[in-house]
Amino acid sequence: MILTSASGEKAQPPERYALLSCTPTAGARLARTEACDLLEKAKGDPANLQPSRDTYCPMMFSPVTVTATGIWDGRFVRFEHTFGNACELRSTAGSIFDI
Template sequence: MKPLLALLASTAIATGPATALAATVPPPPQPSATAKTSYAPVTTSHLAAPRVRAVILTVASGEKAQPPERYALLSCTPSVGARLARAEACALLEKAKGDPANLQPSRDTYCPMMFSPVTVTATGIWDGRFVRFEHTFGNDCELRSTAGSLFDI
């Protein structure tokens, strides 16, 4: 799990804050009193860092999150050729504002009353906020009803 957290941290560091980029842009030259040339002010809006949206997802059978059976890094920054499953998972997190705790179970799904616990976690950064989510569902059906394809890893 520690290598995944290091990977997540390096993703956030690589995108970096926009202020570091803005500091490297020199100010426009000041025109002399006799010069008739005018300079437009420098704007740094085009230097804004991309939104960091990266989450480590884990799935474990049972009521404990450790050790996870499956895990994956979900990066929701814009990219070309995104897989459909990744796009669906990112859309679910977008709807939940980055926090899976905001997802609601589907009212159209009826799950069996069978206890086979599944524990999932989501840890990462979403638009500059740290996200930490852990929940134990009664079975896979309850997980799918609430989180959709988010934890299909």
């Protein structure tokens, strides 16, 4: 998956980007393992992720837009979403977009 993150309500231009490979030969870094585990539970599509019920985020509007594009289990995935702030992003996507 190619992951991007940008401050604001638009994905372009991205401020950060990374390539996330969840193949067993990609190495066992903890952050990669956590991100891949979350994507596995979401069947490779971040749109299937739900916010944590245990996280309380401030009512502060500081949008963050993220994208994920790639192939998961032979299926093309294209995801783009704007979260109200970084806390909401982390509550929903966990470590996937820690790039």
